[in-house]
Amino acid sequence: MDQQEIISLLNRAATGSITDAEQRVLADGLRDADEPSFRSLTEQYEGIVLQHGVPGEPDALLYERIRDRIAVIEEDVRPVRIPWRSYAAAAAILLLMFAGGAYWYFKQQATTLIADSPYEMNVAPGGDKAVLTLADGTQITLDxxxxxxxAQQSGIHVMKLDSGQLAYQGISAQGSVLQYNTLTIPRGGQFQLTLPDGTKVWLNSVSSLRYPVAFSGKERVVELQGQAYFEIAQHPGQPFRVKVGDMEALVLGTHFDIMAYDDEHTINTTLVEGALQVKQGQATQLLRPGQQAVRDNATGKLSVRKADIEKATAWKSGFFEFDDAGLPAIVRQLSRWYDVEIVDETNGKTGLFWGRISKNLPLSSVLKLLASNGVQFRIEGRKVTLFQGEK
Structure with missing residues (x-):
């Protein structure tokens, strides 16, 4: 299918006159287009949307085809570390994320007049930031x-690697007192470390992990606040436990994510591979790969459901991913990552959002995505006010 045929179908999609059969033809055409053609088509479609508006109910297959193509481009970009701020602005890639019957798309110009006010500023995205607190209380700003x-503690060397990650090397002195370190991630930060046993941990914004400088006992125990992704080093006979308040996860060798922020309604433990036992009081749940344990913070009830692994671990890959998310849930994530105060004055009238956004974009670009779906904004210093506008 040539570009002109695809553009014709995109026009029909934008006016709502496209048939189901034509939507599938369009989906296949977008899937098969090479990268330069796909970029060109998404740029042209932006103009089509602005001219005609958007259809009421997108075709699911069309959405999947477009998301697959965007995923391919993202994979092409990440290995060479092209900054997403420059990449997104240059390519003007249409995200085509559907929210409440409307498309989400990224544009170079704002669709809200408020964004052009004197208060607009580009709040930079977060980055690798962390503070390490040693056993004696000494604090080291790692970034x-x-x-x-x-530092050196009980024969263990604390190292900052060339990659910027934190690691522990050496063997603990025999008979030494067990010492603990705490790695704290501030708002607007993230960090990766390798624990003394070889376990790899990725920590998200506003999170902390307390752990011993050497795992010398019968089990390995760490304490988490916030969110972290673990790749557990296998040590038969020395189980790994993650404590989150009065809940804990027992691990034998696995990859999993725990989201346990104080301002969220649930604690979500998502198993990617291996085996994991989650315990809350007397209740115990054994997770299989692809399952998620959900602890309701209001009732303390523990349940298990099918996991959306891509969504749960998107932060680790450098993305926000929303699936029927309300604006308050989005605001909490943006506030943590961009280290800003966000005041929501929309009164819950914005509906649900569905999309995937690079965490490397400046805040103004993310807000313009919200603006394209009827949420206007005002930026004053590091305070952002959201309010309902016209779609």
């Missing part, structure tokens, strides 16, 4: 610390 050895 500005030099590469190499940072």
């Amino acid at each position: 500005s610390a030099r590469t190499g050895a940072l």
Whole structure:
């Protein structure tokens, strides 16, 4: 199918006159288009949407085809570390994320007059930031610390690697007292570390992990606040436990994510691979890969459901992913990552959102995505006010 045929179908889609059969033809055409053609088509479709508006109910297959194509481009971009801020602005890729019957799409110009006010500023996205608190209370700001050895505790060397990650090397001195470190991630930060046993941990914004500088006992125990992704090093006979308040996860060797923010309604434990036992009081749930344990913070009830692994771990890959998310849930994530105060004055009239957004975009670009779906905004310093506008 040539580009002109695809553009003709895109026009019909934008006016709502496309048939089901034509939508599937269009989906296949977008799927098979090479990258330069796909980029060109998405740029042209932006103009079509602005001219005609958007259809009421998108075709699911069309959405999947477009998301698959965007995923391919994202994979092409990440290995060479092209900044997403420059990439998104240059390519003007249409996200085509459907929310409440409307498309979400990224544009270079704002659709809201408020965004052009004197208060607009680009709040930069977060980055690798963390503070390490040693056993004696000494604090080390890791994002500005030099590469190499940072400290020594009970024969264990605390190292900042060339990659910027934190690692522990050496063997604990025999008979030494068990010492604990705490890694704290501020608002607007994230960080990766390798624990003394070889376990890899990715920590999200506003999170902390307390752990011993050496795992010398019968089990390995760490304490988490916030969100982290774990890849557990296998040590038969020495189980790994993650404590989150009065809940804990027992691990034998697995990859999983725990989201346990104080301002969220649930604690979600998502199993990617391996085996994981989640315990809440007397209730115990054994998870299989692809399952998620959900602890209701209001009732303390523990339940299990099918997991959306891509959504649960998107933050680790550098994305926000929303699936029928209300604006308050989006606001909480944006506030943590961009380290801003966000005041929601929409009174719950914005409906649900569905989309995938790079965390490397400046805040104004993310807000313009919301603006395209009827949420206007005003930026004053590091305070952002959201209010209902016209779609």
